Amino acid sequence: xxDGKITIALLGQPNSGKSTLFNGLTGxxxxxxxxxxxxxxxKQGSFTHNGMxxxxxxxxxxYSLSANSDEEIVTRDxxxxxxxxxVCILADSSQLERSMFMLADxxxxxxxxxxxxxxxxxAKDQGKNIDPKKIESKIGIPVILMSATDVKKYDSFFECMExxxxxxxxxxxxxxxxxxxxxxxxxxxxxxISDGLVEGYSSTWLCAKAVEGDKVVRAKIENALSGEKKASxxxxxxxxxxxxxxxxxxxxxxIDEILDGxxxxxxxxxxxxxxxxxxxSKTWGKLVVVxxxxxxxxxxxxxxxxxxxxxxxxxxxxxxxxxxxxxANASPILIGIICDCLLMCIANTVKMLGFAFGITxxxxxxxxxxxxxxxxxxxxxxxxxxxxxxxxxxPFLVSFGCTIGGASSSRVIDNxxxxxxxxxxxxxxxxxxxxxIIPMLATSFFGGYGVLVIVAILVVMIIHIWITSKIFxxxxxxxxxxxxxxxxxxPYHKPKWKSLLRYVFGRTKDMFFRVIKVIIPVCLVxxxxxxxxxxxxxxxxxxxxxxxxxxxxxxxxxxQLFMAFIASSIxxxxxxxxxxxxxxxxxxxxxxxxxxxxxxxxxTQLLINNISGPQALAFMFAITFNMPCVVALAATYxxxxxxKWTTLITLYYEASALxxxxxxxxxxxxxx
Amino acid sequence: xxxxxxxxxxxxxxxxxxxxxxxxLSRITSIGLTPGCKVKVIKNDKGRPILVFLRxxxxxxxxxxxxxxxxxxxxx
Numbered sequence: 076x077x078d079g080k081i082t083i084a085l086l087g088q089p090n091s092g093k094s095t096l097f098n099g100l101t102g103x104x105x106x107x108x109x110x111x112x113x114x115x116x117x118k119q120g121s122f123t124h125n126g127m128x129x130x131x132x133x134x135x136x137x138y139s140l141s142a143n144s145d146e147e148i149v150t151r152d153x154x155x156x157x158x159x160x161x162v163c164i165l166a167d168s169s170q171l172e173r174s175m176f177m178l179a180d181x182x183x184x185x186x187x188x189x190x191x192x193x194x195x196x197x198a199k200d201q202g203k204n205i206d207p208k209k210i211e212s213k214i215g216i217p218v219i220l221m222s223a224t225d226v227k228k229y230d231s232f233f234e235c236m237e238x239x240x241x242x243x244x245x246x247x248x249x250x251x252x253x254x255x256x257x258x259x260x261x262x263x264x265x266x267x268i269s270d271g272l273v274e275g276y277s278s279t280w281l282c283a284k285a286v287e288g289d290k291v292v293r294a295k296i297e298n299a300l301s302g303e304k305k306a307s308x309x310x311x312x313x314x315x316x317x318x319x320x321x322x323x324x325x326x327x328x329x330i331d332e333i334l335d336g337x338x339x340x341x342x343x344x345x346x347x348x349x350x351x352x353x354x355x356s357k358t359w360g361k362l363v364v365v366x367x368x369x370x371x372x373x374x375x376x377x378x379x380x381x382x383x384x385x386x387x388x389x390x391x392x393x394x395x396x397x398x399x400x401x402x403a404n405a406s407p408i409l410i411g412i413i414c415d416c417l418l419m420c421i422a423n424t425v426k427m428l429g430f431a432f433g434i435t436x437x438x439x440x441x442x443x444x445x446x447x448x449x450x451x452x453x454x455x456x457x458x459x460x461x462x463x464x465x466x467x468x469x470p471f472l473v474s475f476g477c478t479i480g481g482a483s484s485s486r487v488i489d490n491x492x493x494x495x496x497x498x499x500x501x502x503x504x505x506x507x508x509x510x511x512i513i514p515m516l517a518t519s520f521f522g523g524y525g526v527l528v529i530v531a532i533l534v535v536m537i538i539h540i541w542i543t544s545k546i547f548x549x550x551x552x553x554x555x556x557x558x559x560x561x562x563x564x565x566p567y568h569k570p571k572w573k574s575l576l577r578y579v580f581g582r583t584k585d586m587f588f589r590v591i592k593v594i595i596p597v598c599l600v601x602x603x604x605x606x607x608x609x610x611x612x613x614x615x616x617x618x619x620x621x622x623x624x625x626x627x628x629x630x631x632x633x634x635q636l637f638m639a640f641i642a643s644s645i646x647x648x649x650x651x652x653x654x655x656x657x658x659x660x661x662x663x664x665x666x667x668x669x670x671x672x673x674x675x676x677x678x679t680q681l682l683i684n685n686i687s688g689p690q691a692l693a694f695m696f697a698i699t700f701n702m703p704c705v706v707a708l709a710a711t712y713x714x715x716x717x718x719k720w721t722t723l724i725t726l727y728y729e730a731s732a733l734x735x736x737x738x739x740x741x742x743x744x745x746x747x
Numbered sequence: 748x749x750x751x752x753x754x755x756x757x758x759x760x761x762x763x764x765x766x767x768x769x770x771x772l773s774r775i776t777s778i779g780l781t782p783g784c785k786v787k788v789i790k791n792d793k794g795r796p797i798l799v800f801l802r803x804x805x806x807x808x809x810x811x812x813x814x815x816x817x818x819x820x821x822x823x
Contacts, residue, residue: 139777143770173779173802180777288769320765323776324783343803345789357792452807455796559809560796561774566805 080121082130083236084154086181087165088174089136089489090565092193096165096223097133098574103581109716110149115491116716124233132159136489140180141284141319142291144490144556155184155275161239162188168198168205168220169566171338172330178214179326182248183280185270189217189239191232196222197566202341209337215247224571250332252279254325260315261286267308272299286318348567351449360453367450368472371441372480375433382429389422407608415665416602420594423646427590427706431483431713432583438469438484439579440570447487448564455560461544462552464488465560467497474504478703481506482710492551495715499547499724502703502711503539505532508647509699516651519679520691528692532699535735539700543727551720586713593709601645605638605664611657616641616664630733631693631740636686640736642668643698644729645705650698651678658685689743697736702728749820752797752813754788760818761785767815775816778806786818 087093097105101120110117118133134153135146142148154162164181167174171192178190192198192205207218217235221228238244255261264282273281273295284292293312300308347355354363393414400410441447451465458467466487474481481501488494505513513532517525607613620627620634627637635657643650645668652667655678686694702708702725712721748763762784765775779802780786789805790798796807 139773141773141777143774170803173804176777176779287773289773290769317766317772319769319772319776320782323772323781326776327779327781327784345800345805347789355790355795355798357795448807452796452798455807455809456794558770558774559812560807561778561809561812562796562807563778564798564805564807 080128080130081161081240082132082159084132084134084159084162085165086134086150086154086162086177087136087191087193088138088167088177090563091136091165091167091174091177092223093133093136093165094578095571095574096163096191096193097131098578099223099226099229100129100131102577103584105578105581107582107585107716110153115145115149125237138561139176140184141287142289146490148291151184154181154186157186157275159186161236162186163191163236164188165191165193168192168194168203169201171198171203171205172327172334175330175333176326178246179251179329182246182251182329183277183283185245185275185277187239187243188246189219189235189244190214191223191235192218192220193223195220196224197568201343202339204339206337210333213247213333213337216244224574226574248279248329251325251329254328255279255283255286255322258286258318258321258325260311260318263311264308267300267304267311268296272296283322285312286315287322288315288318345566354446354449355452364450364453364468365472367441367446368469371437372434372473372476375430375437375480377433378436379429379433382432383426386422386425386427386429389418389425393418408606411606411665412599412602415663416598417595419668420591420598423706424587424591424594424709427479427710428583428587430477430480431586431710432579434473434480434483435486435582436575436579438487439575440572442487443568443570443575445565445567448562451560451562452564459557459560461496461500461540462548462557463493463497463500463544464490467493467500470497470501471504474501474506474703475510476507478502478504478506478707479710482707482714485714490552491715492553492556495717495720495724496544496547496551498711498714499551499720499727500540500543502707502724502728503536503543503700505536505699506647506703506707508704512647512651513695513699515679516682516691516695519683520686520688528695532696535696535700539731539735543731546727547724589713590706590709593712594705597705597708598645601642601668602665605642607663610660611664614664630697630737631690631743632697632736633686633690636690636694636697638664640694640697640701640732644702647698647701647704651682654682654686658682688747689740692743693736693740696739697732699732700728700735701732748817750814751786751788751799751808751816751818752791752810754791754818754820756788756790758820759785759787760820763817763819765816767812771812771815775808775812779804780806780808780816 085093085097097120100122105120108117115135120131122129134150137147137150140147140151164178192207198205205220207220211218217238219231219235221232261282264285265278268278268281270278281292281296285296354360397410397414447466450469454465454468458465470481470485473484478501482498485494485497488497514529517528521528604616605614611617616638620638624634632640635654639650639653642653642664649668653664656664656667658681708725715721762780762782764782784801787800789800797810797813799806799808
């Protein structure tokens with residue numbers, strides 16, 4: 076108990092409805108962070124019941140409590156450390172036998188607990204009759220059969236929870252232990268390892284994990300032992316082989332024993348519907364996935380548009396505020412900061428939130444409904460070559476439209492390292508803003524040959540993704556963590572809009588502050604660098620740009636092009652505007668980025684007169700493969716929760732864009 | 748007896764043995780695949796994971812890794 080608050084931890088396999096229960100309990104009161112020192116997302120929330128305040132920790136959804144991933148280690152360490160007053164273990168009633176594995180793997184961790192048999196409605200539809208009281212009598216902890224989606228019926232859940240807290244109910248696993256005793260080496264280890272040798276764990280749990288070959292547990296036991304005991308421990312361990320299979324069999328035998336007489340036997344089967352056959356088809360599968368993702372992207376605009384329009388309205392405040400400030404004799408610096416910078420930041424953030432909101436909602440629905448697992452299946456082979464899961468294909472596709480959406484849709488990737496790697500690679504996909512500028516520039520400069528530039532960009536994109544996956548992949552998804560897919564394809568569920576909406580709303584609110592925290596400082600710095608009271612020449616950016624021009628020329632970028640390149644980090648749409656402003660000497664750099672400059676006629680001719688072919692080529696590559704925009708940067712930070720990796724990715728892209736510009740420039744010099 | 752990755756759709760059987768390193772064994776048992784478990788292959792396309800139905804659940808497994816899972820076939 077912390078500050079009089081009770082902590083309950085939710086433990087369950089993926090698809091056991093853990094998130095639904097978490098959302099149902101906490102509503103909008105949730106917070107996402109990181110587990111200290113680990114690359115694992117930590118979700119916490121709170122609720123009040125009968126005047127007591129409860130903190131809910133949503134533990135990562137894993138299939139077991141072994142040491143196969145950081146997620147599992149974080150989970151078991153958290154439970155064993157006694158941070159939670161009670162552990163709520165979830166199982167899926169419709170796949171009871173399999174999903175009770177978590178309960179069996181938990182057995183032996185000395186913490187009060189109770190069991191939730193979730194998805195009761197689905198089990199009922201299958202014709203399963205489950206008797207929770209009978210299960211309760213066999214395992215000695217409160218058991219409740221429920222549907223986490225039915226928030227109105229949470230009363231019995233609370234009763235169960237309060238009982239577990241009051242009586243400190245512990246799981247009775249004596250029968251499981253009898254099974255373990257038949258496993259080779261277990262009884263020998265039992266004489267060596269005592270309860271609590273490693274804090275928080277019983278000897279049963281420790282021995283079972285040692286038999287299974289759990290490296291982390293084995294090392295901990297070895298550290299805790301000494302002398303003769305250590306020697307005989309090491310001797311016993313050496314003789315063991317394939318222990319995980321034997322204990323696995325024991326666990327399922329125990330589960331069978333619990334379920335025997337508690338559930339009627341129903342033979343279930345799996346039917347592949349029309350959609351399932353299409354999406355998993357060897358020939359059409361990938362195309363169907365691409366269409367589904369594009370459809371999802373379009374669909375996400377329906378909830379996004381109203382919010383994005385609201386963001387557009389913010390820009391309408393520009394004129395009245397500007398007039399009011401001017402009338403009040405405010406300094407031009409203040410007017411610039413407020414109107415050009417802050418207002419634009421807020422407008423863009425709101426627009427981005429709208430977009431992220433739509434994406435999170437639609438792709439959250441994909442995940443809940445079971446579509447996501449199919450996408451993962453179809454693209455598993457392709458994506459695993461880069462160390463990614465099949466569903467990582469989605470952020471890539473979305474990034475062709477907008478990298479912000481790409482970063483937001485990476486939320487469904489459940490491994491943190493893979494999530495960052497996915498975003499890092501998705502940045503290399505030219506976004507909609509690049510597609511709006513590049514073809515126009517390419518045809519203006521090279522006419523019909525412009526198509527070749529587009530082809531070259533696509534080829535470079537693929538090579539870029541491949542190289543970047545090698546550079547970042549080594550650190551983010553370690554070699555020993557790359558293994559074949561073992562994943563459940565859950566049956567299709569109707570998405571639960573209410574709980575999904577509640578979750579997405581809560582998240583969006585959180586996001587606003589996080590994102591604005593990133594955008595405002597970046598834009599302010601850029602604004603100050605580009606500020607000048609006497610035309611462009613007075614700005615720091617101009618002075619630096621012209622000073623280092625000998626260097627940037629090397630990359631094929633004149634000072635004007637280099638400035639536009641820097642400005643394109645804020646937003647690619649502004650790059651051409653910045654060039655126009657610089658060459659025509661009208662408007663300001665920041666005004667061009669914010670889009671408030673007056674339009675200049677014949678801007679294309681202006682560019683052609685001032686930029687050579689190779690330079691144009693260099694510039695196109697530089698802005699295409701530059702960081703997408705400051706909002707995408709913020710979205711990346713929001714999803715990864717890592718300032719370190721966000722910074723690394725940003726610097727990497729700024730640098731690699733210049734390298735590509737250099738290559739393009741020199742290739743251009745050769746062929747033109 | 749055959750390995751799981753050689754089975755064709757709709758074929759059923761009972762898992763006889765599983766081989767592999769600790770990590771694989773631990774992962775595969777935690778999703779429900781243990782010796783003695785009934786399995787039915789749903790889909791087995793080249794270059795795709797195998798879809799197997801076991802313990803009320805549809806599971807996708809890496810094709811190559813399924814070489815190490817031996818199954819006693821049963822005629823249906």
